[in-house]
Amino acid sequence: MSAAAVLASECPPGDPGFCPPSVLEFYPEPLATFDVLGIHFAITRITIILWLATALMVFFFISAVRNPKLVPDRRQWMGESAYSFVRDGVAREVIGSEGLRYAPYLAALFFFIVVNNIMGIIPFAQIPPTGRFAFPVVLAGITYVLFNWIGIRQQGLGPYFKNNLFPPGVPKPLYLLITPIEFASTFLFRPFTLAVRLFANMLAGHLLLAIFAAGTVYLFTVGNFSVIFAPVSFAMAVVMTFFELLVQVLQAYVFVVLTSTYISGAMEEH
Amino acid sequence: MSVLAELTGNVGTMGYGLAAIGPGIGVGIVFAAYIQATARQPESAGLTRTYLFLGFALSEALAILGFVVPFIIT
Numbered sequence: 001m002s003a004a005a006v007l008a009s010e011c012p013p014g015d016p017g018f019c020p021p022s023v024l025e026f027y028p029e030p031l032a033t034f035d036v037l038g039i040h041f042a043i044t045r046i047t048i049i050l051w052l053a054t055a056l057m058v059f060f061f062i063s064a065v066r067n068p069k070l071v072p073d074r075r076q077w078m079g080e081s082a083y084s085f086v087r088d089g090v091a092r093e094v095i096g097s098e099g100l101r102y103a104p105y106l107a108a109l110f111f112f113i114v115v116n117n118i119m120g121i122i123p124f125a126q127i128p129p130t131g132r133f134a135f136p137v138v139l140a141g142i143t144y145v146l147f148n149w150i151g152i153r154q155q156g157l158g159p160y161f162k163n164n165l166f167p168p169g170v171p172k173p174l175y176l177l178i179t180p181i182e183f184a185s186t187f188l189f190r191p192f193t194l195a196v197r198l199f200a201n202m203l204a205g206h207l208l209l210a211i212f213a214a215g216t217v218y219l220f221t222v223g224n225f226s227v228i229f230a231p232v233s234f235a236m237a238v239v240m241t242f243f244e245l246l247v248q249v250l251q252a253y254v255f256v257v258l259t260s261t262y263i264s265g266a267m268e269e270h
Numbered sequence: 271m272s273v274l275a276e277l278t279g280n281v282g283t284m285g286y287g288l289a290a291i292g293p294g295i296g297v298g299i300v301f302a303a304y305i306q307a308t309a310r311q312p313e314s315a316g317l318t319r320t321y322l323f324l325g326f327a328l329s330e331a332l333a334i335l336g337f338v339v340p341f342i343i344t
Binding site: 022094193197199200201203204207250251253254257258 | 341
């Protein structure tokens with residue numbers, strides 16, 4: 001299986017030398033396409049990876065709490081530990097005791113993101129579906145609607161905007177400067193950076209791994225003295241794989257912690 | 271008007287190099303604060319670990335953005 005068949009890049013025709021993989025990696029050939037109500041859908045291998053990863057995660061959690069016993073067996077213990085990592089470690093820590101009612105959403109968010117991120121280093125998949133911009137956008141959109149809904153429901157529509165846009169304890173003339181900044185920061189930048197942080201980390205990590213892997217193959221097959229650098233490229237690919245694992249879990253954790261921070265900020269009464 | 275100075279080649283790479291300055295310093299500051307706080311009061315290490323990861327990811331986000339934007343603006 002040659003590297004050219006596996007990695008996607010815009011190679012000029014002829015012999016261009018090293019042709020690095022590009023963002024076309026995230027636009028593979030669709031396996032099936034169909035149109036529904038004028039919207040074009042395509043099933044690609046990224047879709048299949050997303051479905052498989054999510055199904056795996058859902059199956060694990062469902063089977064962990066089926067027939068729960070007072071003294072848990074190992075699968076139940078693992079499921080409960082995983083859920084309590086988010087429920088106690090994040091929801092209760094950041095939001096407080098009222099945060100426990102949002103723990104199911106936060107846990108689902110965390111495990112969805114982490115499982116799909118980790119698909120970036122699993123062999124035969126090796127592409128994180130969260131590297132397609134649509135998925136982080138939808139997740140950030142749900143969080144955005146959620147924390148605004150919580151704030152408006154808890155404080156009322158007027159007081160919520162007043163507390164956010166006109167923070168107390170500021171001398172009156174400075175509100176001209178502060179209010180647009182606060183508005184942009186809370187209502188525009190928060191969902192945007194939430195989505196882009198996850199997307200950009202997954203895109204960059206995938207491209208790094210692909211470039212080191214393609215570089216290793218190219219350096220081995222090029223046939224001149226450059227072959228001595230091929231083990232360096234391979235070592236970098238291995239090191240970056242472990243680093244990517246850290247980054248993937250960390251980005252999922254940061255997404256969930258930021259979501260809880262926004263929810264906690266929306267819930268507090270000034 | 272004639273061109274006085276010109277930059278050719280992969281400007282995106284240069285953009286990433288410039289973009290990595292700030293987050294590099296920022297991540298260093300975050301970890302330095304965590305190390306100092308833990309050195310002063312080791313029992314607080316668990317409490318501040320959440321802020322460590324949060325600060326690291328928020329600073330790193332800008333460097334990652336600098337890496338990725340040239341790919342998107344193909």
